[in-house]
Amino acid sequence: MNRRNLEEKLFLxxxxxxxFIVMGSLILIVTVIVxxxxxxxxxxxxxxxxxxxxxxxAGGGFLNAIVGxxxxxxxxxxxxxxAGIAIALYLQKDFLRSSIANFIRLCLDxxxxxxxxxxxxxxxxxxxxxxxxxxxxxFGIIALTLLEIPIITRSIDESIKMVPIGLKESAYSxxxxxxxxxxxxxxxxxxxxxxxxxxxGFGRGIGDAASILLTVGDSNYxxxxxxxxTAALPTMILNLVSMPDQVVQNKAxxxxxxxxxxxxxISIITRYLTKKSSKHIIK
Amino acid sequence: MxxxxxxxxxRYKLQIVGIISLFLSFIFLFIFNxxxxxxxxxIIFIVLLAYNFIKITRKLYDALGTxxxxxxxxxxxxxxxxLVAVLINGSLNILSEESLSDLLVSSTWKPxxxxxxxxxxxxxxxxxxxxxxxxxxxxxxxxxxxxxxYAPKKFNxxxxxxxxxxxxxxxxxxxxCALLVFVPLIRDDIAPFFGSTLSSGFGLFTASLILSIMxxxxxxxxxxxxxxxxxxxxxxxxxxxxxxxxxxIKKVIFRASGPxxxxxxxLGFGRAFGETIAVAMVVGNQEIIPKSLFGPGQTLASLIxxxxxxxxxxxxLASALIFVALILFVVVLIFNLLGYxxxxxxxxxxxx
Numbered sequence: 001m002n003r004r005n006l007e008e009k010l011f012l013x014x015x016x017x018x019x020f021i022v023m024g025s026l027i028l029i030v031t032v033i034v035x036x037x038x039x040x041x042x043x044x045x046x047x048x049x050x051x052x053x054x055x056x057x058a059g060g061g062f063l064n065a066i067v068g069x070x071x072x073x074x075x076x077x078x079x080x081x082x083a084g085i086a087i088a089l090y091l092q093k094d095f096l097r098s099s100i101a102n103f104i105r106l107c108l109d110x111x112x113x114x115x116x117x118x119x120x121x122x123x124x125x126x127x128x129x130x131x132x133x134x135x136x137x138x139f140g141i142i143a144l145t146l147l148e149i150p151i152i153t154r155s156i157d158e159s160i161k162m163v164p165i166g167l168k169e170s171a172y173s174x175x176x177x178x179x180x181x182x183x184x185x186x187x188x189x190x191x192x193x194x195x196x197x198x199x200x201g202f203g204r205g206i207g208d209a210a211s212i213l214l215t216v217g218d219s220n221y222x223x224x225x226x227x228x229x230t231a232a233l234p235t236m237i238l239n240l241v242s243m244p245d246q247v248v249q250n251k252a253x254x255x256x257x258x259x260x261x262x263x264x265x266i267s268i269i270t271r272y273l274t275k276k277s278s279k280h281i282i283k
Numbered sequence: 284m285x286x287x288x289x290x291x292x293x294r295y296k297l298q299i300v301g302i303i304s305l306f307l308s309f310i311f312l313f314i315f316n317x318x319x320x321x322x323x324x325x326i327i328f329i330v331l332l333a334y335n336f337i338k339i340t341r342k343l344y345d346a347l348g349t350x351x352x353x354x355x356x357x358x359x360x361x362x363x364x365x366l367v368a369v370l371i372n373g374s375l376n377i378l379s380e381e382s383l384s385d386l387l388v389s390s391t392w393k394p395x396x397x398x399x400x401x402x403x404x405x406x407x408x409x410x411x412x413x414x415x416x417x418x419x420x421x422x423x424x425x426x427x428x429x430x431x432x433y434a435p436k437k438f439n440x441x442x443x444x445x446x447x448x449x450x451x452x453x454x455x456x457x458x459x460c461a462l463l464v465f466v467p468l469i470r471d472d473i474a475p476f477f478g479s480t481l482s483s484g485f486g487l488f489t490a491s492l493i494l495s496i497m498x499x500x501x502x503x504x505x506x507x508x509x510x511x512x513x514x515x516x517x518x519x520x521x522x523x524x525x526x527x528x529x530x531x532i533k534k535v536i537f538r539a540s541g542p543x544x545x546x547x548x549x550l551g552f553g554r555a556f557g558e559t560i561a562v563a564m565v566v567g568n569q570e571i572i573p574k575s576l577f578g579p580g581q582t583l584a585s586l587i588x589x590x591x592x593x594x595x596x597x598x599x600l601a602s603a604l605i606f607v608a609l610i611l612f613v614v615v616l617i618f619n620l621l622g623y624x625x626x627x628x629x630x631x632x633x634x635x
Contacts, residue, residue: 008529015429018422022503023442025496026449029460036463086355095349104356106623107363113550113619114366114612115557117584121608122366124591125373125601133595146366149359177341179348200451207453210559210584214591234455238560241459256459260452267448 037257076144084152120214135217143211148201159193209234301331373605392570407580415494423502450500458564509543542629546622
């Protein structure tokens with residue numbers, strides 16, 4: 001009896017230690033970025049674009065990277081959302097046999113697992129094939145869209161699975177067509193999942209570096225067309241931190257702080273909106 | 284079916300808009316010579332004209348909507364297949380120059396002299412992934428058990444957001460933290476403790492450490508899902524027979540959710556295997572097998588990130604990097620399929 005309790009106590013201790021490590025690593029990351037990032041943060045670094053040789057210590061800020069990142073992640077999230085909601089609604093039993101739907105789900109899960117650098121290489125290959133060098137906003141958006149589609153689709157799909165069958169049946173019994181049921185009833189009921197999925201995808205897109213690194217290049221200005229090169233927050237961190245000058249490196253922490261704040265904000269907004277929208281669904 | 288009064292009024296307005304757009308299209312064609320605006324307004328006119336004659340019934344709406352969803356689904360699957368085709372087609376170039384065995388067995392990576400041996404990089408990748416999984420699996424499993432079975436509800440409300448946020452932290456931020464914390468720590472304390480005094484702090488072990496932290500949230504959240512799916516009656520049956528809580532976890536919950544846990548580990552492995560940026564920042568970026576774990580190396584994914592800039596000057600390098608991406612894809616594909624098969628077999632055997 002004693003030995004059994006001892007084993008329980010031992011493992012409980014190990015579990016507590018593990019939870020402490022997991023929580024501690026997030027606390028460590030946030031503290032390190034805040035402590036290093038805040039001192040090199042200033043109004044002008046947030047509101048100005050980079051000057052000529054920003055990476056060699058010139059003045060200016062990284063507004064161009066913030067705008068660039070938004071211009072990459074917002075259209076990508078929009079496109080991925082449109083694709084995601086169409087696919088997720090179509091995966092219902094009402095439209096597709098479940099064996100085919102499960103195969104498509106498997107494909108999406110594989111797409112989710114593909115490292116983002118592979119999407120980067122895919123876009124880079126196409127860019128080389130059509131003779132485009134240096135990078136462009138367009139291919140960054142394509143890479144991010146591919147990255148976000150499985151995330152958004154599967155998240156919406158999971159919440160559509162939770163829609164009670166009786167709700168659909170009552171819509172049908174009132175004479176609505178399949179598409180009307182999907183687009184009006186099921187969509188509304190799946191709203192919390194849609195919001196969570198879109199924001200999750202957006203957070204993933206704005207923070208991803210590997211696909212952007214290979215496709216968008218760099219620039220000190222706001223992009224004026226989709227074939228322009230552009231700066232982005234993750235790539236700017238990489239460029240800054242690889243410089244030998246300590247003052248330049250410190251700017252990387254400021255950029256990382258901004259990126260982390262954006263990601264944390266998205267997470268808070270997600271919690272708030274999913275809670276708010278789940279009030280209106282029928283349980 | 285439609286309320287005719289509303290449809291009549293809106294139809295009248297649409298007819299006026301149609302006539303105006305036809306008029307505008309002629310103005311842009313003959314006065315401004317602007318073909319794009321001409322085409323735009325002509326299209327508006329034609330669509331409105333068609334709308335005037337075809338009555339959009341609910342059945343047509345239904346058919347169009349369903350076709351649109353089918354089209355989107357099919358095109359995403361097509362994009363997925365296109366990705367595979369592009370990767371295979373792109374790697375053919377390097378495979379015709381050098382044999383597959385040369386690529387995989389030789390360990391000299393010198394793009395400028397045309398040598399693309401991947402052996403060292405593959406070994407490094409395996410070492411980094413294996414160490415990171417060795418650290419991540421026990422910690423994630425124990426945390427997941429605690430959260431699912433032991434933790435009080437109040438504590439769960441705090442830890443769940445922690446895990447969600449940790450999952451959302453961008454990889455470049457992880458990399459930056461590894462640079463700031465782990466690199467000096469390993470250079471000054473850990474490596475000398477294990478007797479390698481010359482370590483710069485950039486190396487396989489540093490990469491493994493940061494990777495294991497990145498994998499925590501994936502394994503934990505997937506394990507939690509499968510722990511929560513175990514029916515409560517099974518647990519209660521075990522507890523009522525006098526088993527302690529830990530014995531119930533070990534013998535009942537682990538068995539019932541074993542496939543889910545295994546699938547979670549596979550997915551975590553895939554993530555660690557393909558992680559690029561955080562690894563590229565701290566692994567040291569040298570295509571060699573280091574003598575100690577604290578020495579610099581290179582993983583498959585970080586190889587792409589640190590070599591892609593030379594692609595335009597060495598055309599064959601592009602093909603080599605596409606081949607590396609293909610390897611990443613195939614390995615991740617295999618692990619995803621394994622996870623899928625394990626879960627499917629489990630759902631057949633464990634049908635409560």
